[in-house]
Amino acid sequence: MFLIQNILIDERIVSGNFVCETNKCKGACCTLRGGGGAPLLESEVPLIDKSLPFVLPYLNKQSQTILEHEGYTLKGDDNSLEINCIDNKDCVFVFYENEIAKCSLEKVYNEGKSHFKKPLSCHLFPIRVRNFGGDFLSFEPFDECKPASEYGNALNVTIRDFLKEPLIRLYGNDWYEKLQEYAQQAATSEGEVL
Numbered sequence: 001m002f003l004i005q006n007i008l009i010d011e012r013i014v015s016g017n018f019v020c021e022t023n024k025c026k027g028a029c030c031t032l033r034g035g036g037g038a039p040l041l042e043s044e045v046p047l048i049d050k051s052l053p054f055v056l057p058y059l060n061k062q063s064q065t066i067l068e069h070e071g072y073t074l075k076g077d078d079n080s081l082e083i084n085c086i087d088n089k090d091c092v093f094v095f096y097e098n099e100i101a102k103c104s105l106e107k108v109y110n111e112g113k114s115h116f117k118k119p120l121s122c123h124l125f126p127i128r129v130r131n132f133g134g135d136f137l138s139f140e141p142f143d144e145c146k147p148a149s150e151y152g153n154a155l156n157v158t159i160r161d162f163l164k165e166p167l168i169r170l171y172g173n174d175w176y177e178k179l180q181e182y183a184q185q186a187a188t189s190e191g192e193v194l
């Protein structure tokens with residue numbers, strides 16, 4: 001682990017490779033049974049509210065009914081917000097394309113109908129933001145993500161590069177540049193040792 005501007009970081013985020021391969025995992029992170037829904041920030045609620053009219057046509061009847069009667073937010077154990085799920089499995093915003101689970105929020109964002117891509121926690125996954133008195137970025141892939149590590153190795157794309165956009169969304173460009181500098185220094189000193 002190492003620190004960049006008081007953010008504690010799992011070394012694997014710098015050293016490991018990763019590129020999602022959804023034709024193999026089938027979008028498993030949106031449909032895993034148990035464990036609660038994706039963490040949601042209070043500030044994201046009004047942004048999702050604006051996307052709702054556009055996502056509804058992509059959702060199945062069950063999701064539409066849940067959204068109408070329960071809404072999409074749940075309170076987690078520590079009173080934090082989570083996104084509601086169907087039968088403790090699929091995220092309520094999931095739709096399927098060729099049997100791959102996809103995010104309807106991202107779909108309407110990509111279509112230019114909204115300005116909100118998806119919750120930060122989903123955008124960052126498999127990086128999780130844990131709290132150890134400050135932020136700790138932890139790399140926590142599911143078993144279903146294994147092909148993504150292999151694909152990342154094949155393409156030689158690091159976790160920090162693959163998740164550049166959400167990392168900048170979270171901490172900004174300057175912080176991300178510092179992360180890159182750390183990675184380059186680590187790679188250089190590793191080369192020197194060898």
Ligand code: SF4
Nearest residue numbers: 020025028029145148
């Ligand atoms: S994070 Fe893992 S489960 Fe989710 S899309 Fe990527 S490889 Fe698949």
